[in-house]
Amino acid sequence: MQSEVFVVDHSSRWRGLPQFAGLAEETLTELAQISRLRCYRADQSVLHEGEPPEFVGCVTKGFLRLRRTLPDGRQPIFELLTEGDMFGHAFGAPQTYAVEAATAAEICAFRRRPFDEIVRRSPDLDRALLMNVLGERDRARDWMTILSRQRVTDRLAGFLLVLCSRFADNEAVIEKRTAAGIDVRIPISRMDLAHLLGSRPESISRAFRALADRGDIEIRKPDLIHIKAPGALVAGAGAAKLS
């Protein structure tokens, strides 16, 4: 939650992302002119809760987390964003959640006003945003499916599978993929994980151990998990679709 933000000027790290792939060169140039690269260290605040977002953002590196404050004071994390995910583009309505850096992260920030203007003129960008929101909706529904499992162990298995599928081409997550299994790096703390999975850090720890004892995974380090048999996790987890 510090305020120091490193601003770098060079800014074409986002052009390769899928949502920008099909856009007209002209649109891309316009976007480049209102964009800025911002770097954050873990736990820095990106956007505050309750304020209209200052910019539209697109993650280019690392992980962000979304956190919401509830009436009872709890502040659960309910989503992780990574490369290619966008945020802050809900028509300037105040954010109902805070955006924070979960790891060291890099985002591309588009100035809000001109961005909205470009969207208005560019149907394909508009379409890209719609697809993005559809993706966010489907991801939220996947989370719901995971959260509705009643054993912590199963929810954790679901989380690991999401890591393998949704973050499949993210080398910060998937260390390596061999016949013997997959090495995944957990990008967040046990505490954050507990929030995401509706539990407590101690239970998450025990759930990891349970999966290991069962033989489905191996705990190389607290944040480096070797998944021996994704199939076994699926069976045990009834997890989200393997998209």
Place this chain on the structure above:
Amino acid sequence: MQSEVFVVDHSSRWRGLPQFAGLAEETLTELAQISRLRCYRADQSVLHEGEPPEFVGCVTKGFLRLRRTLPDGRQPIFELLTEGDMFGHAFGAPQTYAVEAATAAEICAFRRRPFDEIVRRSPDLDRALLMNVLGERDRARDWMTILSRQRVTDRLAGFLLVLCSRFADNEAVIEKRTAAGIDVRIPISRMDLAHLLGSRPESISRAFRALADRGDIEIRKPDLIHIKAPGALVAGAGAAKLS
């Protein structure tokens, strides 16, 4: 899961809904020409899982439920739709879930092909759809927040609050609102509720009783709950935002 569907021809029950409110009269006329009213009885199937949706739908009466089949065979319900909610408009991608009537229900069905065509020509309809998807995303996130509570009682309290806020102007849900409290009718079975809240019917039953013993609600009939103090529920539930 029967196949009998009553098709009624008259079709202007959807014009009053918020998402159609601001549209050009011309667009509305076009939509009317490709629309059809369909009525379902409780438990009838509306759209099948895994198929591209046959039509774009908008609920005009009653409740639909979304159900997804997981690899392990479970078929949890993860969302309820009601008056004004739309479905099947994800660019003709196959549905990843089934749509069923949870109660007797009435929907307005737009033929898919011409609907997409009209959307392409009508930016305001396109915008309305985007707003709709944003709403779906936010609702899914609200559910996540509720599901991440670790006590069933708290999740149930959250559900009751959603009933009071999201379905506030639905007289099928809110029977009456007085100084003494609110009477809500639960539109789904304990079994469905258990699915939504990641639990089992027996636990839901006990959770209702726990809320009653605590004095926050009164169980008039299994499906008719009198909420004495919404505030108490909020405190206990850390529930979704009271939008």
Place this chain on the structure above:
DNA sequence: CGGCAAATTGAAGTATTTCAACGTCGGTGG
């Protein structure tokens, strides 16, 4: 090598699931 934060483990208490039995309500047929 210390020192700190995060993660893990242990043990006791609480909540939930499970399985079985019992009620309750609405509909059907005698």
Place this chain on the structure above:
DNA sequence: CCACCGACGTTGAAATACTTCAATTTGCCG
């Protein structure tokens, strides 16, 4: 009209899973 049936909801009791709090270990950084 009443008895019965079946579906759904509720309750009870034992087994299981989770949370809680305290204590320990681990891993990281200076």
